[in-house]
Amino acid sequence: MIDALFLTFIFLVAGVVSVPIATRLGLGSVLGYLLAGVLISPLLSLLQVDITALQHFAELGVVLMLFLVGLELKPQALWAMRARLVGLGGGQVALTALVVTAVCLGFGESWNTGLAIGLILALSSTAIVIQTLSEKGLLKSDGGQSSFAVLLAQDIIVIPMLAFMPLLASPDLSNIVTEVADTAGSHDSTLLHGLSGWQTTAVTLGAIALVIVGGHYLASPIFRYISIANLREMFTATALLFVVSVTVLMSLVGLSPALGTFLAGVVLASSPYRHELESDIAPFKGLLLGLFFMTVGAGIDFQLLFEKFWLIIALSLGLMIVKAIVLLVLGRLFNIRGSNKWLFGLSLAQAGEFGFVLIAFSESNSVLSQATADILLLIVAISMLLTPLLFILYDKKIAPRYVNDSTGQHSSEFPNDKKIIIAGSGRMGSVVDRMLRLANYDATVIDFSVKRLRALERFGVQNYFGDATRPDILHAAGIEEADILIIAIDDPEQVTKLVKHVVEHYPKLHVIARAHDNNHVYDLWSYGCRDIIRETWDSSLRMGRSTFEALGIPTEQAQQMVDTFNHYDKDSMVAVADAHQTGVPSHENQAYIARIKEHLKERDPEVRATMNALRHGKDSQT
Template structure:
């Protein structure tokens, strides 16, 4: 028992150290898990033969992940993606299998071995790809959706692959296995061994029908019964029972547990218990997936790798390039454009975890020799290990390249001069520009985003494509003649550089700048900005006031507290700024600043709690409604709190 605790401790320590470091370096959690496994396995040898057994257990994380994916897809949504599912997924699987099979045949392998290799390498890693897409927020992009469609088709295709592989058995391996007393034992709980094809098909149809109908009609009464107990841990146990039961059922009839879990998730997508199921299963899914990735890294066999380094490197590179070429061709056929095309291509250019399942199954059924299996296992593992690197390539090389292409539009010819220059015509700059134009103030608006300029032109707002951080563009816009410059861009560093340049080159111009938060605002003020406002300050204050009004706090009390908050903030702002600016440590948040900030919070709290009648004389900017105003209104005359 102590040994299991030690192994668990080693895996957890490796994850706790490696994953946060990898995330901080921008490598992603998946690569962190893989590196952790590599360190505790092949490099330091802290874990051993138990890795394979743990990997089979950890594959249940993939089952949970597909269940959660299914929960996000209603049956209607799944039907809507049928063209991508069959088109993208079917074409990818067919072309990749054909190319890799042909290559293996050209290298002198028999047809049965060649086809098995083609099927194994046609699959991609559902676990790594979906996890990374989710982390990077790319699952809703066209490229992410296309990758998911292909992965889902691959997971479905595992079922006929498992049916086909035994038919490719090599007589010599069968004979050798018989002489040695048989190969690895088949699953003793498989109920479909020896069934006629028609009976096997009937069992599959019955299992899927039971899963669909039972999930729809039986799950709700079960969840209501469990929820009535009020015990969260029992609901968690019920969720785990459901997924484990589905996986067991699929295993009994020879189907993929992951596919069964996905179908169950789709069936329950409309359930009122969907969010509770997600919340209960998510932690288990994350831990098991992390454990699975660690075992992949720990399972890399350095002895086999050291004996055939060039062969394994060549095979891995050939497989990934072949898959990438097929995926790129499919992206062109289906007109997936821009960065989405490259996301689709790079994200699926690896072998997957189901490759290990097929390799084990091929070994059990005497389809592949042991030496080939050891080589192919390394190729699968290494290609998975390299996948996070492909996502980094996408982030660092592909996305900037397309951004640069978009920004290569020639700068507009600025043929107007104004008394105000506005840098940035996003949601922030638009409001400022409208107010000034409504008062007949002539403005020159610049923005680096060509699509935003085109959008503004369609709604009748004159703006120019140009980088306002460049001195020559500002000069062309007439900043030397302007009296005011508004910096409304959403880039911290660029905003700071623009404030510094404008106040240095044109000391007499007034600079109004948009800040992200208090610290950014202090920095802009230090660089010379005449007026700084945090982009969320006023909106948050107004939302807080609306929350009070919604809770039936008297409108006068709400306005009084808003004004009190503004007054205290304004009075203490200079004190806090000087404390921030005087911090010699460079951290800008020393003990003195923190002390003053705590004092500010206390002042605000005291002001907001002050007696209403003591503050009437100070309220000069707002006239309260007459006494009994709200009570005298008829129900249909009461004001609507909805902002328009």
């Protein structure tokens, strides 16, 4: 227990100290974690910590990250990426593998060893690339989306790679181990051991079908049941249980857990619990990814690195140059232009974390010698360590050159469509949402009521489960990119809390808030909200107009009378707003009462005359 706590303490201190410094220096959090791992490496060696075993556990962070990425992609969006998945992803792996194989042949390696090395080094780091692109807000750009397509294709291609690697072993070796070594996504034994070809296929397809069907039909009822307890920690535990279950299932059938959880995320992308899942899992993803990056830095074999320093550095840089050239060529063929082309080429130039898995697997299957495997491990680690520097190069030197270029990243980063978030889907929120959708505006609707969500689902209305007053839920819903926030929550205190938060932290966001009564209007006004709708005001005006019509006043004149009163009331509200005291009822606020009396005395005669003229059908100006 003490050893585990002490080890936890070491990693936490290393991350807490290094990452803020690296971020402040513009190096990014990933490089901060990697450097933290390098710094604590001697201490971990002294304590005889098994870095490899720790890294396998930390790779759960990669799995969680792919799950969260899947939550952002609906199946239609994934289908729309099919050309890039096959063309960019498949092309990148094939071309890189061929070039690296040719280089290995030039160094005197056999063709099977060269091909194995080419396949291993063709993969890129999902963890580093997606984390960095997300931090810099570049994941939605054309270059970011192209990079994501390649990474997803690589995760898919890893599966046939694992099956193909043993075939590259030396033909004179009779004892070939076919099980995958302990990895982030596999164990020493799987359910496929001893099965025939058709049985293996059936089990594999059955596991994928279970993830899809379970995610589509079972996840929502389970989360609905858990949410009844109204305990956030139970929802978090259930979310983690879901992800870990998919990970274990994928491992048992020899598939990539990252690919399986990504698929589960895509299935749940339309779930009403999507934002709640994202906000609850995100902290665990961040911590485990940080641990993973630190284990990469700590796992560098410095003795071998110093012995063959220039050779390993040259091979690492050579690999990154080769991959960058291949990616730039593919980017040009697939019409990726401007700064996006360079973002695409530089972001994927490193080797990936799954390279560690394939290297160990190839060594155990007599494809690679131990000496070659050790050098490859260093090349993978060094290239990952250098990747944040490429992003700094992009930020400082390349991106500024394309600021005014219509083919640069900005053309795809900022769509013209307004992003709208509606907090609350009750009496007001549901009407506003329906009105917007009929006008072809898509809004993200968040509500904490399970009963309301179930009722709206029956009518085909898409909503998301979550407490909109929580900052992490707002972040998951995309508050940073939102243009308009409509607050239609029933509880006035919750409305006030949300207004205070968003006005303070997102001053450029247009906030439209629902007010319970006049006192609530003044409270929201004092906190900076300037677009306030009293929940019964418009219906009261409609009722007043109907009353005028029932009294025999023509419809047009009745509407003019209502408009006159509406303008008068708005002017009155603004005129006395500065006399309001938050938390003090209007009837107990003497300054407010005095200001109201003064305003009524000044304006009432004028409005009375206007209303009377309209009542008798005379022209008048308000």
